[in-house]
Amino acid sequence: MSGYWAGILVILAINVIAAYSAWLPLAAGQVNLGTAGFMAVGAYAGAVLSGDYAWPLPYAIAAGAAASGALALLVGSAVLRARGLYLALATLAVNEVVRGILLNWDAVGGASGYPVIAHLELPPIALAALGVFLLAAWLGASRFGMTLHAIEQDETMTGLFGVHVPRTQLAAFAIGGALAGLAGALYAHHFSYIEAQYFTVLLSVTIVLSVVLGGVQTVWGPLVGAAFFTLLPELFRGASNWRYVLFAAAVIGIMALRPQGIVTRAALMRLTGRKPA
Amino acid sequence: MIAQQLVNGLMLGAIYVMVAVSFTLFFGCLNFLNFSVPALFMLGGFLTWALVQMGLPWVLAVVGALAAAALASLVVERLTWRIQRGGPPLIPLVSSLGFLILFENLVLVRWGSDARSIPSPFGDANIRIGEVVVGIPQLACLVVAIGLVFGLQFLLARSKLGRGIRSVAESPETAAILGVEVNKVVPRLFLLAGLFCALAGVMFSLSYQLVSPFMGDQVALKGLAAMVLGGMGNVWGAVIGGLIIGVVEVFAISGLSADHVNVVVYGLLLAVLIIRPTGLFGDAALGQQKL
Numbered sequence: 001m002s003g004y005w006a007g008i009l010v011i012l013a014i015n016v017i018a019a020y021s022a023w024l025p026l027a028a029g030q031v032n033l034g035t036a037g038f039m040a041v042g043a044y045a046g047a048v049l050s051g052d053y054a055w056p057l058p059y060a061i062a063a064g065a066a067a068s069g070a071l072a073l074l075v076g077s078a079v080l081r082a083r084g085l086y087l088a089l090a091t092l093a094v095n096e097v098v099r100g101i102l103l104n105w106d107a108v109g110g111a112s113g114y115p116v117i118a119h120l121e122l123p124p125i126a127l128a129a130l131g132v133f134l135l136a137a138w139l140g141a142s143r144f145g146m147t148l149h150a151i152e153q154d155e156t157m158t159g160l161f162g163v164h165v166p167r168t169q170l171a172a173f174a175i176g177g178a179l180a181g182l183a184g185a186l187y188a189h190h191f192s193y194i195e196a197q198y199f200t201v202l203l204s205v206t207i208v209l210s211v212v213l214g215g216v217q218t219v220w221g222p223l224v225g226a227a228f229f230t231l232l233p234e235l236f237r238g239a240s241n242w243r244y245v246l247f248a249a250a251v252i253g254i255m256a257l258r259p260q261g262i263v264t265r266a267a268l269m270r271l272t273g274r275k276p277a
Numbered sequence: 278m279i280a281q282q283l284v285n286g287l288m289l290g291a292i293y294v295m296v297a298v299s300f301t302l303f304f305g306c307l308n309f310l311n312f313s314v315p316a317l318f319m320l321g322g323f324l325t326w327a328l329v330q331m332g333l334p335w336v337l338a339v340v341g342a343l344a345a346a347a348l349a350s351l352v353v354e355r356l357t358w359r360i361q362r363g364g365p366p367l368i369p370l371v372s373s374l375g376f377l378i379l380f381e382n383l384v385l386v387r388w389g390s391d392a393r394s395i396p397s398p399f400g401d402a403n404i405r406i407g408e409v410v411v412g413i414p415q416l417a418c419l420v421v422a423i424g425l426v427f428g429l430q431f432l433l434a435r436s437k438l439g440r441g442i443r444s445v446a447e448s449p450e451t452a453a454i455l456g457v458e459v460n461k462v463v464p465r466l467f468l469l470a471g472l473f474c475a476l477a478g479v480m481f482s483l484s485y486q487l488v489s490p491f492m493g494d495q496v497a498l499k500g501l502a503a504m505v506l507g508g509m510g511n512v513w514g515a516v517i518g519g520l521i522i523g524v525v526e527v528f529a530i531s532g533l534s535a536d537h538v539n540v541v542v543y544g545l546l547l548a549v550l551i552i553r554p555t556g557l558f559g560d561a562a563l564g565q566q567k568l
Contacts (some may be wrong), residue, residue, distance in 0.1 A: 082379070082554035089502060089505040092502075093544070093546040096539045097539070201498060212371050241386045242382075248379035252356055255361070259365075
């Protein structure tokens, strides 16, 4: 496999993990526009632990995920009282605050970024993405996943059935945060260099919307969405300057044709020959 | 120098007010978080530069840029809200992000990604009030912005179009049953809101004399933050939110550094949303629904 394709697959794997991190809260009807901020926390925490503190790589990456998961738990318990657009903007604010702090923190390089010594190649990153997919598939099929879907459909009703709605949403938000941290830590250890400027709100928005494009109803949606957002711009690489124009036109076209997302429950049932419920 | 900073902040805030009002029109009336707003802002500012560059007098350049942005806004309406309404509200969001990428990259393909400086038609005209120096273009922006918001408020409250818009905001289906031509009212709303943020882009480029294909991203995010900070449900929330963010930003630059602006501005937004989850003056019933 050429280095070019290995590079693309690494980005694909990281984007897949990030997509599932955004999908979990989204499945419960919450839009987290802070995903890139949580990725940044995981990236910096993992890189500092593996670099300055010489932790073994797997521990450092796990700690990066744990750090952003903990932050998500903390932030979530404060902001989940806000709903809808207010919640989305609160998470967006978290993204910008995290990025701003990292940008001004000289111990981690500030605006000039932070070099990462330890290096990860494609296989472990791909393995991690596979693991996250399996975890998401398991969570999605579990009681927890059904509860998330029920909350997304009707919060009040789900509460009446005895589900502790805020706690379930917080759990989805925190697990999402931890997965974002994992994606960030993997990113840091592959590209050997991180800078706060990379983890923008626009990255968060793109991650969330790639999931919507793929479809939030099933566990396959985020995978398809991440693949679409990663591979399509590469496909248009020959068009040089025009490639993002073509890509944007494709996004608009697809959403016009399949407004529920590419992968829907009904489409999956048709594919597998089962009758739609 | 506090008075000077306050004045500078209010003038920067005027631009956020315009963008916030544009977001409010889209979101308050159609429940549509329109991510193409940064691109419409950019089209207003950037095309003004481009047309001046082609030798047009600047008044015509501004008119041309506004017309192009208005047209772009109508295209967005056709391919997002019109065909996707009634579905999950996140869907038009994806398409509108598609338009953001599309417009920014079209400009990039034609003119490159460099920031360009645009000459101010006002020179560096300014007036002095005691110690405070007020730039004429900035002052004009503030006056125009506040004036337009008053005009908009009047339009929404009194005109036929305003009643149509408010009835669509209540329920597009009921409005249609009652004889409101939804497919005429909504494009006009897109036109109006698109013009608001494109005009903000023109103001920004004439005040700060710098344009680039991505000039809209940071400004529009702050405009969005302004809308939410003030709280949705009335235009005045957007006005107060915009002015607060402008003033806080200018004080953060002078008191700390330009690198700390985002920490302070978004930290403030976060703190407000933790304490008051519907913004400062928000209507408790609005903006709560699923995105």
